Amino acid sequence: MESTAQYWKPVWYELEQVCALHLAQAQSNRAPRGRKTDYADAERLIRRYIAGELVLSFVPDAEQRLWRMMTRSRYQLTRDRVRLQNQLEGFLEDARIKISSQLSDLFGVSGRKMLQALAQGETDAERIAALAQKGVRASVGQLQDSLSGAAALDPVSRQILALFLERLDLIDRQRDALARSAAQAMQKHMDAVKRLVQVPGLGVDSAQQIIAEVGPRAATFPSSEQMASWVGCCPGREESAEVSRSNHSPGGNRAMRRLLSQCANAAIKAKGSIFHAHYQRLVRRLGHAKALWAVAHKLCRVIWKMLHDGVDYRELGNRTNPLALRERTTKLVRQLKRLGYHVQLTPLSQATAAS
Numbered sequence: 001m002e003s004t005a006q007y008w009k010p011v012w013y014e015l016e017q018v019c020a021l022h023l024a025q026a027q028s029n030r031a032p033r034g035r036k037t038d039y040a041d042a043e044r045l046i047r048r049y050i051a052g053e054l055v056l057s058f059v060p061d062a063e064q065r066l067w068r069m070m071t072r073s074r075y076q077l078t079r080d081r082v083r084l085q086n087q088l089e090g091f092l093e094d095a096r097i098k099i100s101s102q103l104s105d106l107f108g109v110s111g112r113k114m115l116q117a118l119a120q121g122e123t124d125a126e127r128i129a130a131l132a133q134k135g136v137r138a139s140v141g142q143l144q145d146s147l148s149g150a151a152a153l154d155p156v157s158r159q160i161l162a163l164f165l166e167r168l169d170l171i172d173r174q175r176d177a178l179a180r181s182a183a184q185a186m187q188k189h190m191d192a193v194k195r196l197v198q199v200p201g202l203g204v205d206s207a208q209q210i211i212a213e214v215g216p217r218a219a220t221f222p223s224s225e226q227m228a229s230w231v232g233c234c235p236g237r238e239e240s241a242e243v244s245r246s247n248h249s250p251g252g253n254r255a256m257r258r259l260l261s262q263c264a265n266a267a268i269k270a271k272g273s274i275f276h277a278h279y280q281r282l283v284r285r286l287g288h289a290k291a292l293w294a295v296a297h298k299l300c301r302v303i304w305k306m307l308h309d310g311v312d313y314r315e316l317g318n319r320t321n322p323l324a325l326r327e328r329t330t331k332l333v334r335q336l337k338r339l340g341y342h343v344q345l346t347p348l349s350q351a352t353a354a355s
Contacts (some may be wrong), residue, residue, distance in 0.1 A: 002026050002045060003057055012059065021059075024048075029057040034153065058220050058230065067185060072255060076179040077211070081171045088164045095157060096149030102138035110136050114147070121163035123151045162211035174206070182208050189216040195306050198313040200275055201267030201299065206259060211304060213256050218308045224301040231256045233297045249293065260296040268295055274316045 001008050003023050012021060048054045060068065089100050099114060100106045107116075113131040122128055128150060128237055129143035136143075153161075164352040186193065186208060196207035214220070216226065219229035228234040232252020238245045259354035275295050302355060306313060333343045 001003075001158065002029055002041065013062075015063075022054075023057040023059050024051065024054040025057055027052065060215065063185075064212065064215055067208075070178050070182045070185065071209045071212040074175055074182070075169050076256075077175045077178070081168065081175070084164065084167055084171065088161075091157075091160065091164065094179065097153075097155055098146040099143065099294075102142050102146050103132075103136065107261045109133055114163075114167060115161065118150055118153065119158050119165060121155075121158060123153070125150050132185075179205070182212075186211060186216075192307060192310075195312055196303065199263075199267070199299070199302060199306070200270035200273040200315075200327075201263040201265075206263055209255070209259055211307075213253060214303075216296075216307065218304050218312075221304060221308070224304040226309075228297055228300045229303045231260065231300055233257060233260055233293065233300050244336075257296075258299075260299055261292070264292050264296040264299055267299060268292065272317050277317070 001012065001021060001023055004026055010025065012023070015021060024045060029041065029048060031041065031044060045054070072122050087104060092098075092100065097118070099111065103111050105111060114128050117131060125144045125147035126140075129140050132138075132140075140144075154339050188212060192211055193207045194206065196202050196210060197204060202210075210293060218227060221230065222225050225234070229250065230252055232250045233256075234249060236246060236250050238246045238247075250287040266272060266273070268279040270276055275298065278298055279291050282294055286294070304313065304314070329345070333345070336343050
């Protein structure tokens with residue numbers, strides 16, 4: 001079946017319980033211009049499938065599609081909340097209310113109490129400033145100065161402010177409901193979630209999103225390289241006549257690319273972790289963006305290993321990988337032998353004891 005827009009989905013959902021299906025990317029079944037018909041497309045699709053020329057897409061099963069729907073909907077609500085917060089902050093700026101410059105979180109406990117008082121018609125800046133919690137770093141005088149426009153706020157503006165707050169509360173309730181539904185749906189795969197949470201940079205929410213995208217065992221991908229290629233976090237290879245024209249990463253799964261980028265940003269801040277060491281080793285030569293994307297690639301391969309083999313995360317820290325050390329040693333010994341030297345390796349502990 002060819003993936004043309006969204007039209008293939010109803011047919012796929014109807015037939016997936018009856019027969020084995022393969023979804024081909026439309027780009028791999030292109031036809032000469034002016035010669036594209038449905039019957040010719042069907043014949044060409046079969047010929048190219050038999051010849052192995054089609055690029056097949058990964059379509060998860062019904063249960064995993066349900067997980068994806070919940071996690072992606074929750075992420076979309078998070079984006080809506082951020083956009084709504086920016087709109088509300090701009091609305092307050094127009095009303096000459098600058099409490100966002102005095103509070104580290106405008107929508108924390110103190111900020112929500114002040115905004116709720118403004119929406120309910122409070123005009124006294126001193127009373128509104130008194131609602132702040134004790135941990136607020138701004139002084140009472142600074143808060144009063146930032147609330148100087150509260151007295152001039154008209155009833156229509158207060159009504160709009162109340163609507164903003166209601167929408168924020170609604171989005172928060174919907175996000176919490178989706179989080180509970182996703183946790184309940186993945187209850188039997190809680191072991192996989194617990195293993196992923198051990199990785200620096202990953203939390204419960206990101207672990208659930210990863211499982212929703214690749215599955216609890218990553219069984220679709222025979223190797224970590226194939227999963228990295230599907231995600232699109234590995235170097236690309238556009239070659240012609242043995243000349244590489246571009247090494248840009250392929251366009252893969254957008255949800256996983258976004259998620260791995262966020263997790264890599266958090267992982268490189270975990271000092272003492274292997275991801276922090278990997279980033280520090282590459283950032284001077286490649287720059288921040290490329291070094292971060294290399295960490296995302298490494299993170300993707302670690303995730304595949306943990307899911308596919310069912311193993312726990314083991315932090316190596318700044319220690320050298322034993323396999324890499326053995327390969328490096330073998331290479332150096334081979335080079336010395338080519339130069340005419342006889343090499344005998346002695347562990348450092350034995351050499352110290354003998355001396």
